[in-house]
Amino acid sequence: MDVRRERLGTDDLRVRKLRAQQLLRGEIGDEELERQVEERLVFTTLEKAQNWARKNALWPLGYGTACCAIEMITTAAGPRADLARFGAEVVRASPRQADMLILSGRLSVKWALVARRLYDQMLEPKWVISMGACASSAGMFNNYALIAGADKFLPIDVYVPGCPPRPEALIYGVLKLQDKIAKDPSLGWRKRYHAEGTEEVAESAAGHARRDQESSAQNAGRDTPRE
Amino acid sequence: MLKSYVPALVFLILGIGVGTAFTLLNGVLGPSRPGPVKQEPYECGLPSEVRQSFRFGISFYLIAMLFILFDIEVVFLYPVALQLKAFGVFALVETIVFVVLLLVAFVFVWRRGALEWT
């Protein structure tokens, strides 16, 4: 996959205003005309429009176990760093109405079943942000009581480091998730390094072989074909 | 004669159209991955033992009926309120009678204690 880097042709304002007048008066040639029209019109497909709508209306589940939940609430309802600017401030209490699960807090042995059940009962399409060191790995509590990392039983899309992460870090995580939802080409490296969300391991015995074949087949987005 | 009903017809069609669009669009666009757990009732993250054959208390039913009763009353007041100038004093008197009648019902219900909860 070769990566071409070229500017998007964004000349400054005056040039574009001049081009617009020429376009209307029909003074510019066909090649230039072609580029102007392409720049003006937004060509999109249904999938791009759908992803654009989904990424700007992420409804997080009102989920919070420990200290990261305090920072998440400060991010969602706080004055300074505010998820409302990115469309994610509608915190829904029931998984039926939420499509983003921010795993804010520790995943204890007793809690893992409940967390997995919440994830299963969320409606499609759904995404998971593992917020904080305790959710991503057991953090500093590497002992009998915690499950070391939510990706042992949940497919995770974005990991936010920190203990607890600052509100700005959580917002950056949400932005990264939005890029991922929009299948932003800049996230192509995830496919090259097989770093997409840890997919559901297929129940079949030949897990290993099947997983490699399955992970290369699916695209960078979330629609992993699970049986 | 039919022409004066066209706005109402358009309104009706649009309403039904938008309603069905939203319900069906969801099924078409959203990826659907049915799972066994997804069908079970959600009870705060735990397997729930909610039995369908559960007998609700009578007070729930009473409150629901009273609400519908007085809600419909408000629905009837609304068009009258909009066109009160056009209908003139006659409509005003008529609505006052209508409200008083329902007020009697309200006082009866209140005194019988149907509104208290325990």
Added chain:
Amino acid sequence: MTERVVHTELEEPITGTALTPAEEVEPETELFTVNIGPQHPATHGVLRLFCTLEGELVRDVKPIIGYVHTGIEKSCEDHQYWKAITFVERMDYLAYYFNALAFCMAVERLLDEEVPPRAQYLRVAHLELNRIASHLFWLGTAILDIGAISPIFYALRDRERVLDLFEMSGGQRLHTRYFQVGGVIEDIPPGWDREVRRFSKEFSTRIDQFEDLLDGNEIFLRRAKNTGVVSEERLLALGVTGPLLRAAGNPWDLRKAMPYSSYDHFDFKIPVGTVGDNYDRYRVRLAELRESLKIIEQALDGMPEGPWITPNRKVALPPRHELATSMEALIHHFKLVTEGFRVPPGEAYAPIESPRGELGCYLLADGSAKPARVHMRDPSFVNLQAVPDMARGGLIADLITSVAFLDPILGGIDR
């Protein structure tokens, strides 16, 4: 059918919670058991209330906890003393300074270490700021449970200012690890007390705004007044301490009763309620905000000069610049950093007054550099036993209000 999941607990109802079957008790409606369960917006964390309801009336509540048990006390046994402070701070994650202080006081008592006066004043200032931040977060979420959404925005706005002060002195918003055994890690930056004075001047008007916002609201008064009333004797028998006990009329506050960390130098009053209902708990906490402001200002005015940590090099790290010159400082530094200080064997119990009640750290030392046992008497863990008394016989809405005004922190409960 996939093979049986190990945790059978979740399939059948939990043993011991098998309540009298509906047939025996013949109320006019069937008893309905529901989980106001671990994932619920009104349980302030992962608390599960196993409720037996008769229509809207709560017949019995059984709090079930343990969903965020992180074995912090076991992890503390695996780390050196001053590394365990980081673990201890994450128990009650709204009052992290208090956890750190309880642990440090227990260690200092075993070491028989004397904390310099400036460190004590610094600790008091940070403790009271943390009490304000904790009460503000409670105010926001408790009133959110009753149904008013705007107070949480105002409360979090003021809480952000307090977190800025923590960030200025401790470097981080939460879990600042600012308290060290023997004092505090670093002196406060020069502009800190000016910032705190500016905050306290502004904040005293904010408290009046909160009161106007809530005391005139009929719905709030109706929901909070004489709901969740528990008598003072029952509270004392249940070991409840903190704002709940003071709301019932008993002025027991460890800062006044058994002063520690130079709290006796400050004069402040202890707000006490009369009836002991949810409204009194709200009034007591709001008055405590004002008292904390007074303490902070007195602490800043009377801040003595001098070392901010104990000069005893066996316990406290020597300042950096000394490492370049003196050999002893290098040896002390090396010994502390690699192996940590050894505490003579013994036991200590250091109780302090946290925003939720008496927070005591029981420490067992076996002479090595790692604590043999750290156990926290967490106020929410003990106060939670009062929930069945508050809720029995009331409506579900009153149960939710009572749990909200109890201010449980599940990190502290499950440790």
Added chain:
Amino acid sequence: MPDATGLELIAQRVSEQVGDDAVAGTLYYREQATLDVAPGGVREVLGYLRDRDQEPWPLLMSVHGCDYLPEEPRLGVHYQLLSMERLDRLGVRTRVPVDDPKLASVVDLFPTADHQEREIFDMFGVVFEGHPDLRRILMPEDYEGFPQRRDFPMGGEPVLFTFNEHELPRWYD
């Protein structure tokens, strides 16, 4: 804090009233008074201290469990008593062997001990007879073993670094 002599007086009164074998010793360390009591007599001693003693201790603030691993009997249970009038605290300590960790529950004397005794049962395996509802409180109901005993392994996973990456299974599997 009852000073050393006060503690001795308490111990003497308790041994007179409750019985000589009840008091196993007193400890006064860093101005904290602790009364050692034999496991069998805990309930009587606490009942006596609460009701019949001339200086009553009406409140039980907290119950702590701990594990003195090298020493026998291993499991220790501490009761922190508080008297608000005299602004005084007293610790009552008992030592219970691991093979039959039996203690009489004090829930009817002090209702606050309900959850705290359940936590000690959950974490150390000390069985409190007479407790209304002795179940695990923090760990899952069907968890085997008592995690906070000192011989229980710390658990958790080996932390992954570059030097031990190869011994561990392929983490990105």
